[in-house]
Amino acid sequence: MQLTFLGTGTSQGIPTVGCTCPVCLSDNPKDQRLRSSAYITQNDTALLIDTGPDLRQQMLTNSIIDVDAILFTHEHNDHIIGLDDIRPLYFRRRSNIPTYALERVHHDIKRRFSYMFGDSVYPGVAQIDTHDINQDTLTFDIDNIPITPIGVIHGKLPILGYRFGKIAYITDASNLHESQLEKLFGLDIVVINALQRKKHHSHFTLDEAVTFIESIGAKTGYLTHLSHLMGFHDDISTELPDHIKVAYDGLVVHD
Numbered sequence: 001m002q003l004t005f006l007g008t009g010t011s012q013g014i015p016t017v018g019c020t021c022p023v024c025l026s027d028n029p030k031d032q033r034l035r036s037s038a039y040i041t042q043n044d045t046a047l048l049i050d051t052g053p054d055l056r057q058q059m060l061t062n063s064i065i066d067v068d069a070i071l072f073t074h075e076h077n078d079h080i081i082g083l084d085d086i087r088p089l090y091f092r093r094r095s096n097i098p099t100y101a102l103e104r105v106h107h108d109i110k111r112r113f114s115y116m117f118g119d120s121v122y123p124g125v126a127q128i129d130t131h132d133i134n135q136d137t138l139t140f141d142i143d144n145i146p147i148t149p150i151g152v153i154h155g156k157l158p159i160l161g162y163r164f165g166k167i168a169y170i171t172d173a174s175n176l177h178e179s180q181l182e183k184l185f186g187l188d189i190v191v192i193n194a195l196q197r198k199k200h201h202s203h204f205t206l207d208e209a210v211t212f213i214e215s216i217g218a219k220t221g222y223l224t225h226l227s228h229l230m231g232f233h234d235d236i237s238t239e240l241p242d243h244i245k246v247a248y249d250g251l252v253v254h255d
Contacts, residue, residue, distance in 0.1 A: 006058035009033025011078040045143035055082030072101035074159035090126035155202030193225035
């Protein structure tokens with residue numbers, strides 16, 4: 001199984017529009033972060049996690065030409081608003097693309113992209129089949145890839161992370177209930193958000209993310225959804241234990 005980080009930045013991305021801080025002006029490609037998204041592949045099966053505003057660019061950069069299903073973490077703009085850019089994938093497949101998300105998230109998607117659904121379908125748009133799931137949904141398979149939804153708290157908003165065999169992807173977390181932590185034991189790889197160093201109402205800080213990785217005993221942890229306030233990729237990397245790493249756009253990891 002392979003996970004490709006399509007984007008590792010926060011909702012504003014790095015560089016942030018109009019910002020002249022050293023991180024936003026950095027010429028290190030690892031400091032240039034699109035909005036968070038990931039691509040899971042195993043054999044001929046490909047799963048996309050979230051469709052943020054940079055999706056077209058991410059697909060072109062990573063030569064993505066097919067997706068068998070889309071998994072949404074939640075409905076915030078930086079995680080869904082690029083959905084329309086799946087049209088070339090739909091045209092190539094010639095069949096609807098299944099999506100998996102909380103019922104609330106699918107309801108919001110249908111409201112924002114009303115022209116893709118029901119009697120309002122506009123000619124030439126992509127078509128999706130929505131499958132509602134939640135944190136109590138049992139592990140299900142897509143082409144032999146086992147997927148377990150993970151209940152995550154994002155500030156006060158319940159959202160989802162996902163486990164794929166020995167890999168878990170969680171973003172925008174500020175807390176996880178004990179019942180959900182039990183789903184994360186025995187991981188080879190865990191991806192977790194680390195927004196900044198200062199306490200935040202809806203995201204893990206750097207210290208909180210490190211503590212989380214240690215608490216579940218994952219062999220390797222990767223930090224994502226970083227803001228420019230976190231600092232330079234290379235500087236953060238020197239502060240971390242050997243088994244915890246700073247993800248960057250285009251990074252590919254294998255289980």
